[in-house]
């Protein structure tokens with residue numbers, strides 16, 4: 508997709524140089540001298556893509572910024588839901604609504620859901636960061652940090668919980 512067969516074109520800035528690929532943002536052919544390597548749009552495994560110097564400085568496209576925003580929002584939503592569940596669990600314990608044995612399954616489910624939400628939030632934050640490249644992904648960055656902190660907290664609770672049990 509981004510690779511051009513050799514000889515079919517030359518770099519937009521260096522007519523003598525064969526292109527290494529196309530700029531992902533403006534589709535101009537670029538050579539190794541002026542290509543900046545970027546991360547693939549489809550995730551970390553989609554291979555390298557390139558940006559020309561102009562587009563590297565110009566930042567992400569509107570479409571990429573939208574993607575970063577949407578994924579960042581999803582990441583924040585996961586963070587919010589997990590905080591809510593965590594708060595509800597802590598309140599329930601504080602109010603001594605300690606689970607009866609038959610409710611332990613439910614508590615296990617809530618615990619798994621919390622981990623699932625946090626891991627989803629981290630993934631969404633990572634994708635958002637990638638879509639927004641360097642700038643314009645503040646929401647995704649916040650989601651990433653928030654969810655990572657929650658993951659550590661949940662792991663801490665899980666370890667403390669199993670230590671008191673055993």
Ligand SMILES: [Zn+2]
Nearest residue numbers: 530533559562
């Ligand atoms: Zn470009």
Ligand SMILES: [Zn+2]
Nearest residue numbers: 518521538541
């Ligand atoms: Zn060039």
